[in-house]
Amino acid sequence: xxxxxxxxxxxxxxxxxxxxxxxxxxxxxxxxxxxxxxxxxxxxxxxxxxxxxxxxxxxxxxxxxxxxxxxxxxxxxxxxxxxxxxxxxxxxxxxxxxxxxxxxxxxxxxxxxxxxxxxxxxxxxxxxxxxxxxxxxxxxxxxxxxxxxxxxxxxxxxxxxxxxxxxxxxxxxxxxxxxxxxxxxxxxxxxxxxxxxxxxxxxxxxxxxxxxxxxxx
Amino acid sequence: xxxxxxxxxxxxxxxxxxxxxxxxxxxxxxxxxxxxxxxxxxxxxxxxxxxxxxxxxxxxxxxxxxxxxxxxxxxxxxxxxxxxxxxxxxxxxxxxxxxxxxxxxxxxxxxxxxxxxxxxxxxxxxxxxxxxxxxxxxxxxxxxxxxxxxxxxxxxxxxxxxxxxxxxxxxxxxxxxxxxxxxxxxxxxxxxxxxxxxxxxxxxxxxxxxxxxxxxxxxxxxxxxxxxxxxxxxxxxxxxxxxxxxxxxxxxxxxxxxxxxxxxxxxxxxxxxxxxxxxxxxxxxxxxxxxxxxxxxxxxxxxxxxxxxxxxxxxxxx
Numbered sequence: 239x240x241x242x243x244x245x246x247x248x249x250x251x252x253x254x255x256x257x258x259x260x261x262x263x264x265x266x267x268x269x270x271x272x273x274x275x276x277x278x279x280x281x282x283x284x285x286x287x288x289x290x291x292x293x294x295x296x297x298x299x300x301x302x303x304x305x306x307x308x309x310x311x312x313x314x315x316x317x318x319x320x321x322x323x324x325x326x327x328x329x330x331x332x333x334x335x336x337x338x339x340x341x342x343x344x345x346x347x348x349x350x351x352x353x354x355x356x357x358x359x360x361x362x363x364x365x366x367x368x369x370x371x372x373x374x375x376x377x378x379x380x381x382x383x384x385x386x387x388x389x390x391x392x393x394x395x396x397x398x399x400x401x402x403x404x405x406x407x408x409x410x411x412x413x414x415x416x417x418x419x420x421x422x423x424x425x426x427x428x429x430x431x432x433x434x435x436x437x438x439x440x441x442x443x444x445x446x447x448x449x450x451x452x453x454x455x
Numbered sequence: 456x457x458x459x460x461x462x463x464x465x466x467x468x469x470x471x472x473x474x475x476x477x478x479x480x481x482x483x484x485x486x487x488x489x490x491x492x493x494x495x496x497x498x499x500x501x502x503x504x505x506x507x508x509x510x511x512x513x514x515x516x517x518x519x520x521x522x523x524x525x526x527x528x529x530x531x532x533x534x535x536x537x538x539x540x541x542x543x544x545x546x547x548x549x550x551x552x553x554x555x556x557x558x559x560x561x562x563x564x565x566x567x568x569x570x571x572x573x574x575x576x577x578x579x580x581x582x583x584x585x586x587x588x589x590x591x592x593x594x595x596x597x598x599x600x601x602x603x604x605x606x607x608x609x610x611x612x613x614x615x616x617x618x619x620x621x622x623x624x625x626x627x628x629x630x631x632x633x634x635x636x637x638x639x640x641x642x643x644x645x646x647x648x649x650x651x652x653x654x655x656x657x658x659x660x661x662x663x664x665x666x667x668x669x670x671x672x673x674x675x676x677x678x679x680x681x682x683x684x685x686x687x688x689x690x691x692x693x694x695x696x697x698x699x700x701x702x703x704x705x706x707x708x709x710x711x712x713x714x715x716x717x718x719x720x721x722x723x724x725x726x727x728x729x730x731x732x733x734x735x736x737x738x739x740x741x742x743x744x745x746x747x748x749x750x751x752x753x754x755x756x757x758x759x760x761x762x763x764x765x766x767x768x769x770x771x772x773x
Contacts, residue, residue: 246641249721250749252691254641261684288478288689290713295689297477300750301757369689369713372480372589376687412480413589430480432579432591438479 243316245309250300255312258292263406265378267292268366269321272443276322277315284308289367289442291376326365326443331410333359333401335423336454343386343403343420355453357381358401358422363408363446373412373430373438377446380408392418399424401448412438425451456520457570457605460554463512464598465666467585468574468605470506476580477712483692484584484592484708487511487667487731488565489724490625490756491529495569497764498526498546498622500612500771505573506583508599510566513559517568519549523607524571524615527555528622530563530732546767547619562631563732572608587667588709613772620770625759634740635729637695637720638749645681646697646719653677654719658738659703667709670730672739676701679717690714693722695741705730725752 243257255274257267271294275287278296283303288295296308335355344351363377370376385406396402396417402409404419411417412429425448429439440446469492472485486492486509496505508517513532519525526546527534534541537553549555557566576583576594585593594603627633643651657674664671677697690696694706696716705722706714707730720741722730733739 244641246643247638247721247746248640248689248691248718249638249693250723250746250753252689252721254688256641256688258686261686263686285475286477288712290688291686293686293688295477295691297475297691301753305746367687367713368478369480370687370711372482374480415589432481436479437476437481437580 243313245312247305248295252295252297253305253308253312254293254295255316256293257316263291263366263378265364266321268378270316270319272325273322274312274315274319275442277319278311281311288369290369291366324445326441326445328445328447329427329440330447330449331425331427332451333423333425333448334452334454335450336452337421337423339421340423343422346386347383349383351453354384354422355450357384358408359448359450365440365442365444365446367442368438368440371412371415372432373440375409375429375440375446377408380406382406386420388418389420392416396421397424399426401425457574457607458518458520459599459601459603459605460516460518461601462515462599462603464600465511466515466599467509467587468506468576468583468593468599469509469585470504470583472584472708473580473582477689477691480712481580482586482588482709482712484586485582486567487708488529488567488728490728491565491567492569493760494544494622494624494763495526495528495546495567496573497760498620498767499524499569499571499610500768501569501571501573502611504582505569505608506576507567507569507574510557510568511564513557515557515566517555519551519553519555520604521607522551523549524610525549525555526569527557527566528569529566530560532560532566533558534566541619542621544622544624545619546615546622548615564734565731570607571610571612575606575608586709612768616770616772620767622763622767625756634742635726636723636744636749636752637741638723638746639743640694640718640721642679642717643719645679645683645717647678647680650677650679654703655741655743658740661733661735661737661739663735665733665735667707669707669710670705670733672703672705674702677703677719685715685717687713687715690718691721693724693727694718695720695722707731723749723752725749725756
C-alpha cells in the first residue's frame with residue numbers, strides 16, 4: 239500500500255506533512271494530526287508546530303536538530319497517531335446577524351434569512367487550524383447547504399468581529415483585513431490580543447457554537 | 456532618546472522577529488535583511504535580539520537627544536553624521552545633538568540604523584519588531600514619522616575608538632548577481648519539466664508589487680502539469696508560490712502564516728536578504744540546491760557573525 243501522506247521541505251528549517259485525500263477536508267484525519275502535533279511538543283530544536291487543513295508544518299532549527307530526524311518522527315508519528323477524545327475547550331460566541339451579504343446569501347441559496355441564521359447557529363464547529371491572520375480560526379462543521387463560493391473580488395477591509403463563510407468553511411475576522419468571504423453578522427468576541435502571552439483565543443481542537451444575540455435587517 | 460526628523464511610513468523598528476507563533480497566525484516580521492541587522496548589533500556589542508530602525512524610505516534624518524553609539528549597515532548609501540561622511544557598514548560614537556542623514560541608496564533598498572543598547576520600544580509577543588500589516592509591535596504598531604521619539608536601551612559595551620570601526624559584510628554580499636539558492640518545495644514535482652527549467656534559468660524581474668509581505672516577480676508562465684486543489688497550509692518566509700497566472704510570488708517577513716497556492720521552492724534563509732535589498736526593476740535568478748549545501752550556507756553566515764562580533768569587541772574600550 240502506498241503511504242497515505244507526503245512529506246516535503248519548506249526550506250532548511252521546516253517540513254510539511256500533508257495527509258489530505260484529494261481536495262475534501264477530513265475531520266478524522268485532522269483529529270489524528272492534532273494528536274501528532276501534541277506529541278511533537280517539546281522535541282529539541284522544534285520551534286513551531288503549525289496545523290493547517292489536513293497538513294502539519296514543523297519549524298525547527300536545522301543547526302540543532304537534523305531534518306531527517308524530524309522526517310522520521312513525522313512519518314512514524316502519523317502512522318501511529320490516534321485522535322484524542324474531544325480534547326479542546328468549548329466556546330459560545332454571540333452573534334448579531336444581519337447585513338447586505340446575509341440577504342444576498344439567503345437569496346443565492348434559496349433560503350429565508352431566518353433559515354440561514356438557524357442553520358448557522360445550530361451547528362457545532364471545530365477549530366481545525368489557526369492562521370493566515372493573527373488568531374483566525376478555520377472552522378469545520380458548516381451545514382453544507384450554507385456553502386457559498388468566495389467573492390470574485392475580495393473586499394479590502396472586512397471588519398474585525400465579522401462572522402463569515404467562504405466555500406464550505408466558517409470563520410470570524412480577528413482583525414480588520416481583506417477577505418473574499420461573505421459576512422453573516424458580527425460578534426464582540428475577542429479572537430486575538432497581542433498583549434496576552436497566548437495571543438490567539440481559539441486553538442485547534444476547540445469547539446465553537448454560535449448563539450443568536452439578534453437579527454438585524 | 457532619538458528624535459526622528461524626517462521619515463516615511465515604510466521605516467520601522469525591527470529586530471530578528473517573532474519565532475514560534477506561526478501556529479497562532481502571528482507572522483514572523485523582523486528585518487528584511489537579517490544579516491545587515493545582525494552586523495549592526497555585532498559592531499555595537501548589542502544583544503543579538505536588539506531592535507534597530509529599518510530604513511526603506513529616503514532621505515531619512517534623525518537627531519540624537521542623548522550620547523550613544525550608532526551603526527549603519529545594509530544598502531549602500533551616502534550616510535552623514537553631522538556632516539561627516541561614514542564609510543559603509545560602519546559604527547561610531549554619536550554626541551548629543553548629532554544629526555544622522557541617509558540619502559537614497561545607490562545599491563540596495565534597505566539601510567539599518569542600530570544604536571548602543573538597541574531601540575528600546577516595548578517587547579510584544581517576544582519581540583520588538585513592527586508588524587505593519589496588522590498594526591502592532593515596534594513603535595505604536597506603525598511606521599516612523601517626523602517628531603517620533605524613540606528610547607534607547609542601556610549600552611552593554613565600552614566606547615568605540617575615535618573615528619569608529621567598520622565590519623566586513625557576510626560572504627557573497629559583493630556578488631550582487633549571484634542566484635538565490637532554493638530548496639524544492641511540496642509542489643515542485645507537479646510542475647512540468649519545462650517549467651522547472653524556466654524557473655531556474657530565467658532572469659526574473661522584481662515588480663512594483665514588492666513589500667514586507669512578499670515580492671511578485673515577472674517572467675514566463677510556469678505551467679503546472681498536475682493540477683490539484685490545495686487545502687490551506689502553513690508557510691514560511693522564503694516560500695515561492697505560483698498562483699494560477701503562473702508568475703511566482705516570494706513570501707517575505709510579514710507573509711500570512713497560511714497559504715493555499717502551489718509552492719515550487721523555498722529560498723533558503725541565508726539568501727532572503729537579496730529580496731530585502733531588491734528594488735522594482737531588478738533582475739534575480741534562482742538555483743536549486745540540496746539540503747547539505749543550504750546547511751553549509753547557514754553555518755558560513757553563523758561563523759561570519761561570530762568573527763565580526765569577536766573582532767568588534769577587540770576595538771571597543773571596556
